[in-house]
Amino acid sequence: MKKKVWIWVAAIVGILIIASTGTYLYANAGTKQVSNDKGVMNISVQKVSEQELVESILVTGKIVPESEQKVYLEPEKGEIIEFKVTENQAVKAGDPLVVYDSSKIESELKRAVREKELLQSRGKTEQSQIADSTKRLAEAKKKLETQGTSTGEEAPEGLLTQEDINQLSNEKVQQEMQYENTKTEITSAEDRIKEFNAQKNQMTVVSKMDGIIVKVNQNPVNTEAGATEPVIHIISSQPYKVIGSMSEFDTVKIKEGQPVIIRPKVFKDREWKGTVESVSQFPNADGGGGEGFQGGGGAGNVTMYPFKVVITDDTSELRQGFHVSLEIKAGDAAKKIAIPHPALIDEAGIKVVYILKDGKLERREVQTGVMNDAFIQVTSGVSPGELAVLTPTEEMHDGMEVTDYDEVK
Numbered sequence: 001m002k003k004k005v006w007i008w009v010a011a012i013v014g015i016l017i018i019a020s021t022g023t024y025l026y027a028n029a030g031t032k033q034v035s036n037d038k039g040v041m042n043i044s045v046q047k048v049s050e051q052e053l054v055e056s057i058l059v060t061g062k063i064v065p066e067s068e069q070k071v072y073l074e075p076e077k078g079e080i081i082e083f084k085v086t087e088n089q090a091v092k093a094g095d096p097l098v099v100y101d102s103s104k105i106e107s108e109l110k111r112a113v114r115e116k117e118l119l120q121s122r123g124k125t126e127q128s129q130i131a132d133s134t135k136r137l138a139e140a141k142k143k144l145e146t147q148g149t150s151t152g153e154e155a156p157e158g159l160l161t162q163e164d165i166n167q168l169s170n171e172k173v174q175q176e177m178q179y180e181n182t183k184t185e186i187t188s189a190e191d192r193i194k195e196f197n198a199q200k201n202q203m204t205v206v207s208k209m210d211g212i213i214v215k216v217n218q219n220p221v222n223t224e225a226g227a228t229e230p231v232i233h234i235i236s237s238q239p240y241k242v243i244g245s246m247s248e249f250d251t252v253k254i255k256e257g258q259p260v261i262i263r264p265k266v267f268k269d270r271e272w273k274g275t276v277e278s279v280s281q282f283p284n285a286d287g288g289g290g291e292g293f294q295g296g297g298g299a300g301n302v303t304m305y306p307f308k309v310v311i312t313d314d315t316s317e318l319r320q321g322f323h324v325s326l327e328i329k330a331g332d333a334a335k336k337i338a339i340p341h342p343a344l345i346d347e348a349g350i351k352v353v354y355i356l357k358d359g360k361l362e363r364r365e366v367q368t369g370v371m372n373d374a375f376i377q378v379t380s381g382v383s384p385g386e387l388a389v390l391t392p393t394e395e396m397h398d399g400m401e402v403t404d405y406d407e408v409k
Helices: 002-027 103-147 162-202
Strands: 039-047 049-052 055-064 068-071 080-083 096-100 204-206 211-216 232-236 241-247 259-264 272-279 304-311 323-330 335-340 345-347 350-357 360-365 367-371 375-380 387-389 401-407
Touching: 055 304, 096 232, 103 162, 162 204, 241 272, 241 323, 259 304, 335 367, 360 401
Parallel strands: 039 401
Antiparallel strands: 039 387, 049 335, 055 241, 055 323, 068 232, 080 096, 096 204, 211 232, 241 304, 259 272, 259 323, 272 304, 335 375, 345 350, 350 360, 350 387, 367 375
16 A cells, blocks of 8 residues: 555656656747856847837828818808709819809899999080080180270170189089089999999809819708708819828827828728828817827827828829828938847846957947837947847846857848
């Protein structure tokens, strides 16, 4: 019996030893660092190099036209009597779109034109009368001077007196005053004609842009608050743009003119190029995300800001409303001395890099700068071409010998 117990104990101990050994081997599988008294063998290193530390910021957006025009019913103008365009038609700025009934305005316009013509005719008659009075007055004055009759003397019958001259002068003044009134009336008639012409022109609604007619609705639905649907909808024929919202964390990294890669979700493996046109200084009205926020900063209490991207490639295959993914290249494109993130150690605030040189490790204290997802800039402490240890450990120290290493390209 005792013999069987000892056999079971021995079996259990053996199993535990095998399990411990397996766990140890699994835990250390794949490591490239083995330390001993003499040094470190088979470590991984990579050359310090110059990198473009450009960070890719991912957001989403929606394709929209450069601009658009929506024409709604205007009940105060009456009824539309003609639609000048059809859907998918190209239009130019100034082209007529719809025409309202302007018959009443045209009647008023014709009346104002006739009134102006009558006033102008009357004015010509008055001008002729003034000219005749001017001539008669001049002749009378000359004749009076020839007679030699003095003021106040009673003239013989048939001769002119100063009273005759004064009467002629008064008649001329009255005629001139009447003509001034006529000119004022003509001006008023001209103003009415201009006003009626302006009203008539407003009865024809024109396009404000070069674009495409995307909708013609000849039977719009009206509510108590007015028309809710446009009768004409135009989008500009200029290249499309992309609008969306990005988080407050991303806005501080984005600048006007930065390159953007645009990937429409309906096209697989296709890209369009663009640039950042603007990022608003003011957040969305609700403060939240609009077009599927994916940028840095996470969810929760994050303020979202509208942005706009110009598409610089041909947009003929794109359509209004397409949803797109955008990769914005933020940062300085100038190359900088950089190392991979795993090569950097933070020792209580002191940043350290181990450099492999002549078979030994050199501990270097460094200063860092900007970074991206893969690399971080080193402003001092290392030089391009030196071998930086990719996976430093606590066992490493300055002067440690290295018998073997793998260089990562």
